Amino acid sequence: MMMAVIGIGGKQEKRTAAAAESELKKRNEELEKALRESKEREEQMKRQLQSAWERLRVAEEAEERLCSQLGDLEAEAVHQARDYHARIVSLMDQLSRAQTLLLNSNASSSSIALPSSS
Structure with missing residues (x-):
């Protein structure tokens, strides 16, 4: 009887x-599939990182330009x-000289007596 039990158990x-x-x-x-997907x-x-890095490099170069x-425009x-x-300043100087001439001319003409028409 013992043999039959061992046989069934096997x-x-x-x-x-x-x-x-x-x-x-x-x-x-499943693990191999997950590993492939992870890779x-x-x-x-x-x-994506390489692409972002390249875009950053281009942006930095553009910023430098x-x-x-x-700087050139500011200068x-x-x-x-x-x-x-x-x-x-030059125009103000010219205006000042012109005003001086006018004042001098007005002062000279006012000191000359004009003949009266009577």
Whole structure:
């Protein structure tokens, strides 16, 4: 009787071992699939990072060019402001001389007696 029980138990153990092996294979396949997907996501993230890095480099170069252009424009604006100021000073000087001439001319003509018409 003991032999029959051992024989039946052996078959059950084989089924259990086969089920466990099948379960392990299935779990291994799932893990391998997850690993592949993870590697694909990692590669995609690397490509996105490289693309972002390139965009950043281009933006930094553009910023440097814009700063240089802004500096040139500021220097030109200062030069134009100085020229404009010099022109204003020159015009004010001319106006002052003209006013002086007018005042002197008015003062001279008022001191001359005009003949009366009577």
